[in-house]
């Protein structure tokens with residue numbers, strides 16, 4: 001019978017994505033509740049030392065697929081390697097971070113394993129012996145409880161939602177079969193922005209601007225900088241060419257769940273809310289007291305963002 | 321170039337979504353149904369490729385009778401023909417079962433390129449397209465914002481966290497459209513007239529050789545046990561202050577001392 005929990009981690013150049021720690025911590029919690037073993041899977045090239053660092057989050061075993069052909073993520077190679085590990089180990093539950101790569105991989109892997117996948121989960125709980133996964137649907141307008149019939153059960157977890165908890169133990173590090181098999185895609189080029197920028201979906205704090213900025217994002221950027229956060233934008237700000245599409249938050253942009261989301265000069269259209277409604281604390285700064293964003297925010301400021309935001313930045317600097 | 325676009329009909333994103341009496345589905349009576357926004361990008365890209373190098377654009381969509389409207393919209397944009405999979409036994413299929421049905425249809429058609437949306441904005445699953453690629457044994461490139469075809473090779477720019485990756489593969493390939501790929505055209509009036517005469521086949525599971533006992537609501541691997549409204553937020557605290565300076569001071573104080581997020 002299928003038993004135990006697998007966590008598929010994601011690393012690029014030896015650095016794990018934060019959501020991998022979130023998935024591992026969640027895996028540890030569920031493994032303890034079920035009294036089941038927890039294994040982390042790491043794929044890459046020259047990643048044995050990197051992998052060992054996962055001990056901190058408490059996997060019983062760390063399974064390392066190390067091969068030059070796994071240096072960069074490709075759907076085919078990673079699916080081939082991980083599917084083989086799953087078939088030989090027969091876990092009950094597989095967790096993965098719902099990053100872009102995680103979505104690409106989990107969907108392919110679920111089809112390969114003929115298994116159910118709950119995408120972009122914001123919670124997992126046990127009811128008796130059954131896992132219940134909660135996931136937003138319709139852009140967060142409803143939250144579904146889902147169960148997965150059959151095993152393995154796959155769940156991709158939304159970045160930034162589940163807590164990271166350290167639970168160090170001495171994990172057994174084991175090499176597993178890293179035969180990539182046939183890979184039908186080739187990575188021609190990486191076009192990565194400077195890595196000192198906080199990735200929007202992983203940021204603890206997001207400061208977003210909309211049409212109300214009038215196109216001047218300098219105050220938004222200064223506040224995000226002072227807070228160590230990332231800059232987001234409404235679709236209008238993107239459509240106007242003020243920000244790149246990679247900054248767009250919402251139904252047709254990114255979904256973010258930071259601890260603090262500051263919406264500046266954003267009206268709060270339903271499609272924008274779809275991208276940020278699971279943020280823990282929402283602040284709205286808008287000159288229109290009737291703006292719909294105020295009905296979804298925790299703190300509201302009626303005022304001109306061009307004046308309020310710089311004053312906030314000054315106050316934040318005083319805190320540090 | 322034989323291009324197939326996977327299109328789904330979904331509730332308009334403006335729609336008020338209400339939970340039905342059964343607690344596991346939504347009320348569908350008052351919804352406005354539209355083409356999934358990401359599928360619009362997929363259709364547009366298919367038309368551009370066809371315009372550049374010739375070929376046929378086929379729309380493949382599974383759904384109830386009203387799905388025909390969305391297929392006609394794609395035909396009015398310029399697609400050549402439509403295939404509508406409509407079978408009560410397919411209703412309630414989860415993402416993987418949907419992919420199995422679509423893949424069964426695709427196995428009987430010629431294709432060099434399959435384009436889908438990166439996700440459908442109803443279930444937000446991000447799953448059907450990669451599953452179709454897996455079932456057909458062809459490569460997938462998800463979340464594409466740019467593509468270029470030279471001979472039998474496609475080169476796609478895929479969004480990744482912190483940037484993009486340029487990925488190449490030999491056709492046949494399935495890729496999924498991300499916003500940024502293009503600006504979809506509107507259907508013109510002559511386009512709408514012409515669409516009425518374009519071929520639109522309807523298929524059942526039996527036509528596709530799909531065993532009804534493997535799909536549909538009864539055979540979900542991912543099964544909704546409850547739908548709930550999103551957790552309510554506490555009532556908003558409006559920050560007091562007569563000038564921007566005071567407002568800012570009071571806000572930062574609240575965020576620091578009360579919300580404890582700073």
Ligand SMILES: Cc1cc2nc3c(=O)[nH]c(=O)nc-3n(C[C@H](O)[C@H](O)[C@H](O)COP(=O)(O)OP(=O)(O)OC[C@H]3O[C@@H](n4cnc5c(N)ncnc54)[C@H](O)[C@@H]3O)c2cc1C
Nearest residue numbers: 210211212234235250251252253265266267271287288305
């Ligand atoms: C299919 C579809 C998908 C969509 N996807 C998205 C998406 O992913 N993300 C998204 O954001 N939108 C999306 N939209 C668009 C969405 O419906 C709204 O049009 C958009 O979010 C509005 O952007 P905004 O709030 O910046 O602009 P507006 O709605 O114009 O609001 C501007 C706000 O700024 C305030 N303001 C103006 N000046 C100031 C000032 N000096 N100080 C303070 N406040 C000021 C105004 O009071 C107003 O509330 C989508 C729409 C559709 C149809």
Ligand SMILES: Nc1ncnc2c1ncn2[C@@H]1O[C@H](COP(=O)(O)O)[C@@H](O)[C@H]1O
Nearest residue numbers: 326327382436437439440445446447448
């Ligand atoms: N019933 C369907 N008929 C045709 N294509 C579909 C269907 N469901 C999903 N798709 C395609 O798969 C993409 C992703 O859907 P999803 O996995 O549901 O988020 C959509 O954008 C469509 O291109």
